[in-house]
Amino acid sequence: MSSRDGRALGIQIFGESHGPMVGVTLDGLPAGIRLDLPRIDAFLQRRAAAGSPIATGRKEEDKAHILSGLKEDCTTGYPLTALFYNKDAHSADYAFLPDNPRPGHADYPAIVRSGGHDDLRGSGHHSGRLTLPYAFAGAVAVQVLEQLGVAIASHVLSVGDVQDSPIDPVAPDLSALKDGLAHPVPTLNEDAGQKMFDAILAAKVDGDSLGGVVEVVATGLPVGLGAPWFDGMEAVLSKQFFSIPAVKGVEFGAGFAAARMLGSQYNDCYRYDGDTIRTSTNNAGGLLGGLTNGMPVIARVAFRPTPSISKAQQTVSLSQGNEQTLQVKGRHDPCVAVRGVPVVESALAIGLLEMWLQHRGDQTL
Amino acid sequence: MSSRDGRALGIQIFGESHGPMVGVTLDGLPAGIRLDLPRIDAFLQRRAAAGSPIATGRKEEDKAHILSGLKEDCTTGYPLTALFYNKDAHSADYAFLPDNPRPGHADYPAIVRSGGHDDLRGSGHHSGRLTLPYAFAGAVAVQVLEQLGVAIASHVLSVGDVQDSPIDPVAPDLSALKDGLAHPVPTLNEDAGQKMFDAILAAKVDGDSLGGVVEVVATGLPVGLGAPWFDGMEAVLSKQFFSIPAVKGVEFGAGFAAARMLGSQYNDCYRYDGDTIRTSTNNAGGLLGGLTNGMPVIARVAFRPTPSISKAQQTVSLSQGNEQTLQVKGRHDPCVAVRGVPVVESALAIGLLEMWLQHRGDQTL
Amino acid sequence: MSSRDGRALGIQIFGESHGPMVGVTLDGLPAGIRLDLPRIDAFLQRRAAAGSPIATGRKEEDKAHILSGLKEDCTTGYPLTALFYNKDAHSADYAFLPDNPRPGHADYPAIVRSGGHDDLRGSGHHSGRLTLPYAFAGAVAVQVLEQLGVAIASHVLSVGDVQDSPIDPVAPDLSALKDGLAHPVPTLNEDAGQKMFDAILAAKVDGDSLGGVVEVVATGLPVGLGAPWFDGMEAVLSKQFFSIPAVKGVEFGAGFAAARMLGSQYNDCYRYDGDTIRTSTNNAGGLLGGLTNGMPVIARVAFRPTPSISKAQQTVSLSQGNEQTLQVKGRHDPCVAVRGVPVVESALAIGLLEMWLQHRGDQTL
């Protein structure tokens, strides 16, 4: 099994939830890019448990320890590795494994896959803890893209049945998209954010969990990034989005709604805005034939509810060959979509940077 | 730009819509796999224009000419290349390019990308014609998987607002999923199929087009294929699905609906079915933590309406710097989702075979 | 098994010696590069049998049929595929296979590898015939590099015990390196070339074959191409050189001679030549720490003697489990090193272009 990806920009993730550290190596960054390390830590804080009543109780120091590839805060062009210490892991919570696979978790297939050699505590390498080094890679990618004029922002579009206002795909107001440190649920509409918070708290109290959708946007992209087929922007970006644990759906632009539209409604017509070519609508979400057309790239990522819930569930006993009831203890996040917001931004940034680096390589001479 | 993919199973696509041929090379197939060539041609026929009143008027001989990698109908293990001749291409239809990029097409970003060196006739390498060699690769992958006990089937779930019955995710009846040669729109419910046909014809008469959703399922999968993160089954499969031109949304299992569910509703509980471990529901679509759990893998792929419509549309003149009206002539498919059905099966098969080959490589010693 | 390579520049080779065609797809070329097709054919002629008394008797039309990726002789940026027809193959020559594997050939391991599903006629996909599409890729790479100011040339350094003068590593005179169409054995010293010719003819008459060494040089390289470790220029280039059938040794700069030197003798000291930094000697062969330093890149590639000889040899019978004598008939090239000259240039060009394209991608912003 493999946790590496990328052609121009290599990314290798490693570590287990209950091991000493988790980490990531970025390989192929251009040299001379200045990184703002405090901003990286702040980005990671958006993901952290942070004591919010609607998150997990696990307290971790999520500070990046950068081992290589950086000199005086500038990339050297050589592999950049960051480590994160795991300090607050409770192994005792996982005594029922490997005999009783938890519903909704990777336990069962992982046990079969590794012939029992897997470290399943806290879900091992399947843990959401690995979104931390991934988000570090994303934070770096976000900063590189900023230096290239690309801005990325996101919000929680929905939690359960509670809906926020959608991002305007033609002229998104990025200043309105809060970074989430002030508001536990980052939304455009504060009222919706409060309703989502209440819904999550209610689910938590009830020993249950909720799903949600994160909507993300990138502006300032050049025209012509991507390719048809396998290096199409949707193909590359969806691979990143679906790499995030708990993601079960991805759409771009009008997405699944496009399937209900007529071509005359869907096609985005061209117009001149000064010297710039833009489209009047943006059902394509800024992507045509796998290539960016200069309009904002918009995507929606659907998260299923957190698998770990306190309610009793039916499972099996692998050793006894019968069904059993399981009640999962421990401290679990009732709505991973909320903590997933910077992770979704990371996925978008990593995919865009990969294609931007590839594009540099094959520009006309 | 690149049209190659795969780690264990390499796939390289090449060719332009108005060039002499399109083709594909498969690299990494095990030796000794017997292929049924007439069945491959039949699979490709499901994709063909085939004179259906709801498809394009372009008539092509879609027969695969296999150049290498096959001996007496068995794979040799060496690269397998198939070519397809393009015979019925009308170049005159594209005289307005490169000056007037068509809304909804890749024209504009492709022109910018290639500095005008692109062959845009019939959309060049962006054409849906390239789904033919891709479907050949899929047909091969389908047959290899069959020999491993894996079955794949699909139907059109919706066209516009017309809905077919969904596939039963727990116990799909594959015999009910017709292969489409008898029915121009392959559906579970014949009535829905007829309504879809009527809707597409109406759109065609009106010089317009319609979007649609294809639902696909795979059964007989072993437990433990895939990985967390970048080689997760959803990540690998979505990359294939989104590589198909016109795809704008992908979901697995409950998909976007999962975002509205509680964990207690979503989690699939385990039970024994004789000696086999199964789940009582299948909201996960057979995938947990990126790994197969043995239940059917179900996915839904949303196609936007065909970009080429006969109605007048607003575009720009790149040379004159102003807006102009464009009316696209030619013979165009009003609903690519229908012809996309075997292409979606191909994507599923190619992704599954890639991961199955990887899995063989890293099984416990 | 796989015949694809490359990260920025993908290259996929396919075809069998006795199949209908062999070919190659290049994936990732920048758009807008003008190719001189007659010069490509001329480059391929250097490799051809061409009726020389010292080569194989097989007559082939080695003209490239380019299917895609080229418009008005300029690259489009999309995959470029070239095919070559195989017309003059004699299958009857190979009746002893698969029972009697030929010494020195891939027969035995290939039979075991593919469980007998291999097409072994003419060595199938192992044939030197595949150096034709590979040389096409090389010819394209050579032309791209020329447009970037890089020149490549080569000669036969030795055949058996006959030695030519070596290339001057500090200031190579490329005009002195003939392209070989006029001289059957391209050497710096005509006398040496004639002696090599005689030695090869003598071996042929004797039903035997000879090995040889090709020396190749590239000038005009920028400083800083490559990387330490796996993307080091030596690592990338040697992978290409050793991909050529029959190659058993590769060295750069002083190569194996460096192992007998002192550091004070080996180190190339820096000096200014006007504004340009050069070294006084060039034992490094233009490569330091895997990076180009601006000096000419020099390499030597050792070819073993052609495995197919007319003399009787001992082999085994796989079916009978005993030893047998085998006498290989057919028309075989007595010294593959000579025909390997443009193939070695191709390997150097492909590796340099790969790293140049990667380098563009990761230059400082």
Added chain:
Amino acid sequence: MSSRDGRALGIQIFGESHGPMVGVTLDGLPAGIRLDLPRIDAFLQRRAAAGSPIATGRKEEDKAHILSGLKEDCTTGYPLTALFYNKDAHSADYAFLPDNPRPGHADYPAIVRSGGHDDLRGSGHHSGRLTLPYAFAGAVAVQVLEQLGVAIASHVLSVGDVQDSPIDPVAPDLSALKDGLAHPVPTLNEDAGQKMFDAILAAKVDGDSLGGVVEVVATGLPVGLGAPWFDGMEAVLSKQFFSIPAVKGVEFGAGFAAARMLGSQYNDCYRYDGDTIRTSTNNAGGLLGGLTNGMPVIARVAFRPTPSISKAQQTVSLSQGNEQTLQVKGRHDPCVAVRGVPVVESALAIGLLEMWLQHRGDQTL
């Protein structure tokens, strides 16, 4: 720039000589492989400075700290990362950089490449220190291969003009190849070893350095590993060998000597040894057409003399644009070939394991 490689077995190296740590991630190891950690440390000790008078004076704790991918000494199948602390680095030794690039080192092209953003102290990521994590990967690969019946051994074939006896390519006696802990220069012939030691000490006293050749062998390989072309064993292995800093030449079997042979001398004829097919000679070094034929794989790797010597050398001043004299202080290894012995074994093991894992994936069904 990139320091990652591999398709079935990913290897990512990171770290700088004067940074806090160096490390490696192995990605794609099968689960359930038991590793002997003390033996890994012993393997790494063969590479260490270890106070030998002929080595560098730098004292490091070269103990591997394994962060992930291992449970109770068995691989989990998830990424395995090992770190090594750098403790004894003297930064003051490098004050002349970046102004005076050292002859023979990567300084000059690295400075140009990274626009001055490179961490050049101790050669940064170009340092031989990175052979430590690489050798860890090699040690793991060696143990996996042992469990598959493959044995690897090596010796120093030559240092300067001093020659050891070569390994018998047909029936190598691996017990005779000492692992080097008892003898500072591991040779078959003790007398030669002593002469080499004396030559190295003399060079050290003289402020100079010496080159050398390492010869390595692998036995117990199955028939049919590898492929023609880019995944040929020579291509894959040479890429690993040339990734090692200071390597300038690689040959397999008879190598460059094959270029001077007749086919009738070179071809290895087949015979039966009981039920096993073997060859009477082994000029091919166990490799035919890129595939293993079951005979021992033999290779020779040429190292240039250590670039760092105490003698004064001419270089340039990048800031002043003139030539200057440079005298490198510090503690440097006079013959990297000796410490390179386990690194060469590592390269062979990593390449073999990569191809073995690929082979499992594409075996006939």
